[in-house]
Amino acid sequence: MRVTKSDVVGEHLSHAVALRQFAIALCLVSLCGLPAALADDADPWSESIAERVREGMLLNHAGRYDAADQIWTELRQDFTDHPAGLIYAMETLYSRQVYDLFDPRFDATIESTGREAVRLARAWQATHPDSARAHLFVGQAEMQLGRFNAASRKFYAAGRHAERASDHLERALELDPELVDARFWYGMYLYSASELPNFLHWLDWLWFIPEGDANRGLEALREAAAAGDIERHSATLLLMNIFTYFERDRSEATRLARSLHERFPHNSFVHFELIRLLLSQRQYDATIVEANRLESHPAQRRLDRGRVGMARIWRARAFRATGDIDAAAEVLDRIEPDNDAVPLWGRGWARLLKGQVALASGRREKALSELEIVVEMDGISRAVRRRAGREIDRIRSE
Numbered sequence: 264m265r266v267t268k269s270d271v272v273g274e275h276l277s278h279a280v281a282l283r284q285f286a287i288a289l290c291l292v293s294l295c296g297l298p299a300a301l302a303d304d305a306d307p308w309s310e311s312i313a314e315r316v317r318e319g320m321l322l323n324h325a326g327r328y329d330a331a332d333q334i335w336t337e338l339r340q341d342f343t344d345h346p347a348g349l350i351y352a353m354e355t356l357y358s359r360q361v362y363d364l365f366d367p368r369f370d371a372t373i374e375s376t377g378r379e380a381v382r383l384a385r386a387w388q389a390t391h392p393d394s395a396r397a398h399l400f401v402g403q404a405e406m407q408l409g410r411f412n413a414a415s416r417k418f419y420a421a422g423r424h425a426e427r428a429s430d431h432l433e434r435a436l437e438l439d440p441e442l443v444d445a446r447f448w449y450g451m452y453l454y455s456a457s458e459l460p461n462f463l464h465w466l467d468w469l470w471f472i473p474e475g476d477a478n479r480g481l482e483a484l485r486e487a488a489a490a491g492d493i494e495r496h497s498a499t500l501l502l503m504n505i506f507t508y509f510e511r512d513r514s515e516a517t518r519l520a521r522s523l524h525e526r527f528p529h530n531s532f533v534h535f536e537l538i539r540l541l542l543s544q545r546q547y548d549a550t551i552v553e554a555n556r557l558e559s560h561p562a563q564r565r566l567d568r569g570r571v572g573m574a575r576i577w578r579a580r581a582f583r584a585t586g587d588i589d590a591a592a593e594v595l596d597r598i599e600p601d602n603d604a605v606p607l608w609g610r611g612w613a614r615l616l617k618g619q620v621a622l623a624s625g626r627r628e629k630a631l632s633e634l635e636i637v638v639e640m641d642g643i644s645r646a647v648r649r650r651a652g653r654e655i656d657r658i659r660s661e
Contacts, residue, residue, distance in 0.1 A: 307396045307397045316338075317492070322334070323355055324500075324527050346400050349377075349380035349383060349404075353407045373407075377407045380404040381404040388401050402429070402431040409425045443492065444487065446491070447497060450481070450482070452475070452480070453477070453479050456475025456476075457477040458509065485498075503516050503519040506519065524537050535573060538554050542580060548581075550581040551582070554577055558575055573606065576612050595620055611648065619654065631658055
């Protein structure tokens with residue numbers, strides 16, 4: 264199960280696997296006129312359930328999480344023994360949690376929802392032993408719990424869930440090689456497992472590490488992004504994160520981010536990732552343009568406020584990089600680093616920039632004050648702390 268580099272440095276979400284948005288849709292009835300819960304009882308993937316999930320995934324990718332939760336709740340109420348509502352409810356939970364890795368508010372719900380999803384998925388698979396979709400359900404549910412355990416540093420448990428997931432995903436593809444959505448989850452497993460040993464090499468006591476294959480994982484994810492039913496956009500998002508944080512192909516990551524942003528223009532997570540990518544490639548003018556666009560969107564929810572706050576910080580970084588210190592200072596004056604409109608990992612960036620801009624303006628004492636706060640902060644990346652330390656050393660040596 265995948266453990267991201269950003270988990271390790273504490274700056275960014277595991278969303279190399281984790282970073283995907285979904286949610287939800289309409290209640291349908293069967294063609295014969297019976298209530299959906301009765302008509303679908305013998306089928307692990309009836310069209311009425313499939314249509315709800317398709318619409319729900321689009322809503323979730325659009326960032327409409329409340330609507331998503333409502334549909335997943337209705338699915339669970341209408342199909343009490345079916346795992347789909349629980350499995351996709353976890354996607355929305357992860358989408359909400361992506362705001363800040365250090366926010367544990369969703370942990371208990373993710374874990375309990377995942378365990379119930381595994382229970383129901385295994386029950387469906389036992390009833391439908393030759394159904395590719397039933398095996399996919401188990402694989403999805405196990406992968407979701409694996410993601411949770413990996414993010415919680417429970418590496419052994421994460422690996423065990425991943426192993427069980429891979430068995431069912433392989434079986435699903437054996438039964439139905441055209442079930443492209445299974446390739447998304449299997450690709451996630453293969454790529455994540457290929458990265459896991461890089462993070463666990465120091466755990467000499469760990470006898471079990473999932474066996475992965477990055478190239479096969481990428482191939483499967485590309486197939487899902489091109490031809491998936493439910494998981495097409497999820498695969499594109501995961502590929503964007505992989506090319507950003509692991510493959511270091513930011514040109515490809517930017518291409519994928521732009522395609523997602525065009526499809527879901529109000530998804531603040533995707534828009535923010537595009538801004539981050541542009542900044543990392545020193546496309547400062549484009550960074551400023553896109554940051555302004557994101558800042559102009561309504562930000563009523565905590566998630567959106569956080570991304571707008573970070574877009575403002577990235578805009579200040581772009582201004583500073585171009586030498587426009589006055590513009591950077593003007594933007595930073597509108598940022599209160601301790602406000603929850605800035606996520607925990609971003610507060611270090613805000614104060615670092617305030618210190619750097621103060622120094623560039625000749626205000627040494629103000630710069631030292633901000634930078635000394637940064638080196639004492641918790642929950643920020645070591646890279647930001649090191650930058651602040653270097654700036655302090657430079658000031659004191661002059």
